[in-house]
Amino acid sequence: MTANILVVEDEAAIQELLAFNITQCGYRAIEAYDADGAWTHINHELPDLILLDWMLPGSSGVELARRLRANQRTRNIPIIMLTARTDERDKILGLESGADDYITKPFSPRELMARIRAVLRRRAPQMSDETVVAGGLELSPTMHRINANGVMIDLGPTEFRLLHFFMTHPERVYSRSQLLDHVWGDHVFVEERTVDVHIRRLRQALEPSSFDSLIQTVRGSGYRFSSS
Amino acid sequence: MTANILVVEDEAAIQELLAFNITQCGYRAIEAYDADGAWTHINHELPDLILLDWMLPGSSGVELARRLRANQRTRNIPIIMLTARTDERDKILGLESGADDYITKPFSPRELMARIRAVLRRRAPQMSDETVVAGGLELSPTMHRINANGVMIDLGPTEFRLLHFFMTHPERVYSRSQLLDHVWGDHVFVEERTVDVHIRRLRQALEPSSFDSLIQTVRGSGYRFSSS
DNA sequence: CGATGGTATGACAGAATTGTGACAGTAGCA
DNA sequence: TGCTACTGTCACAATTCTGTCATACCATCG
Structure with missing residues (x-):
């Protein structure tokens, strides 16, 4: 996450x-001061x-962006260009070089974070919406x-994820810790x-x-979602 | 689209x-040879x-741009200025007259299309008239x-667009981010x-x-327009 | 039958999320 | 130019959700 x-x-x-700002928003910031450091x-x-940043010592930001886009492994990493130039033309060049968005200095932290969130959101892997x-x-x-047979049931976030997991993995017993890993996440401790x-x-x-009988207790092992 | x-x-x-070039990129080109023809x-x-084009027979392009910006109905149509002049002062004049971007002749088709795409991308989504x-x-x-059952309800612009979006996308939950993208526009930061x-x-x-119950809160996810 | 280990339930406090009223800045309009 | 309506933000209130307990319940086994 x-x-x-x-x-x-x-x-x-x-x-x-x-x-x-990045840390403040709960993301992790990795710092690099030039294109080579970034590449490393x-x-x-x-x-x-x-x-x-648009202007970098050595090779420019645009150049790095092009390099990123040329490389298969890095092709899909979203890029936000940071530029001091207000010239519209430069913005376009930035976009053409493969940047997903750009922002001109000076910028408001709020706007920056909004753009970061927006870009991350667009690139976020589509979770099974089926x-x-x-x-x-x-x-x-x-x-x-x-x-449920025409009756709509609303669930809280956790119960929803839990049921979703069960329905996508039916007929199988899961221990409490397995459920914690799959539904809560590996890192959380509860x-x-x-x-x-x-x-x-x-x-x-x-x-x-x-439909409550669908969720069965397996004494000593965990729980199971089963139609039988 | x-x-x-x-x-x-x-x-x-x-x-x-x-x-x-425009047709090549999948857009439709409408041709006009002067300001009057354009207005028609x-x-x-x-x-x-x-x-x-900056230079037009009769009234100039800048003049047409001003006219477009003065009219409520045409105010939000993005304009890209096309000019042979490289004079910085003219650029500023072009932008001040309400152009969203400008490009100087001679231009590369690639650059032109990049600007067109960028400007269109920034544009707020239009709603259909149905x-x-x-x-x-x-x-x-x-x-x-x-x-609403014979009772007329008046809404502000934003609420209207919001309801319009909901009514055209019922039963589905949209996050706040998604609603911002769809109703406010991708480029708006609020x-x-x-x-x-x-x-x-x-x-x-x-x-x-x-009818207020039509709009349901889905805690942790967003909102939903639903009859049930 | 009672002991034992595992599971179900109700209650709760704190956390997280959403609802609301107020407010200042803007844009549209006459 | 004023006036009105609309917007985006806040701070604070109201609501819902979560994780934990303590306790009740139940199956199994000696």
Whole structure:
């Protein structure tokens, strides 16, 4: 979830400002002061987004952008150009070189972060938006709803993710810690018993439609979503 | 999606070149050879973008640009100025007259198309003129009106666009970001919470007719327009 | 049958998210 | 030029969601 943002900027003051704002928003800022340094970082680890200064010592930002676009491995990394020039023409050149967006200095931190979020959002991997059908239920991620024989069921965020996971992995027993990994995320630390509570809440929501029996307890092992 | 581009240019050779490139890129080129001809076309059908020669017989391009900007109906049509002059002062004049961009002759077709795409990309999304019926409401873009079981509801511009979007995309949950992109436009940078405020204003307007429940909050995800 | 280990439930406080009223700056309009 | 309506933001209120407990419940086994 935390995106790595590579900031390529030679002016230390601006670099610092950018890093501060980026960190503030919950992203991780990786610093580079020229194209070569940036390239080294990129070869070490692919960032999720590159914030690239137009004017850089050595090869320019545009050049780096072109290089990124030419390389198969780095082709899809979104780039936001950072330029002091207000000349519209330069902006266009920046876009043509493969940048996804550009912003002129001086910029407001708010606008910058808005653009970063916008770009990340556009490039965000499409998670399975497909409607899932299982056990007589129909779960639609886009509508964020469950259709139980014509009756619509609304769930809270966690219960929704939980049911979604179960419906996409039916007939199989999952331990509490496996469920925590898949539904909550690998990194979060919560008590295993918390799963029990959410299972109950999910059953409670499915009870009016008598679909609560779909979620079965396997004593000593975990839970299972099963039609039988 | 195919944008109509009005090309106002008196030299036939350039006109032809422009039309060729524009068509090549999948847009539709409408030709005009002077300001009057352009005006006639504009009154007949609003183009999505105007490519305007600086020097025109009769009234100049700048004059036409001013006229376009002075008129409410044509105010938001993006304009790209086409000029042979490289004089910086003229550039400024061109931009001040309301042009969104300018390009000096001779220009490369590639650069021109880049600018056209960039300007079109910045443009706020247009809504269709068709009357939409959903959830018991009837929204007429041409009359800028909502009919709620015979009761007419007036909305501000933003609330109207918001409701229009919802009614044309019912049952589906949209995040605040997505709503900003679709209703405000990709290039607009406002706080996500601003969406909440407009949702409230929209609900408030729909409340007297008890249609406010059509807009549902999906906690953690966004909002949804749904009849159920 | 009672002991034991595992599971279900209800209650809760804190966290996170959303709803609202107010406000200042702008744009549109007469 | 004033006036009115519309917008985007805030701060604060209201609501919902989460993770944990303590306790009740239940199956299994000695």
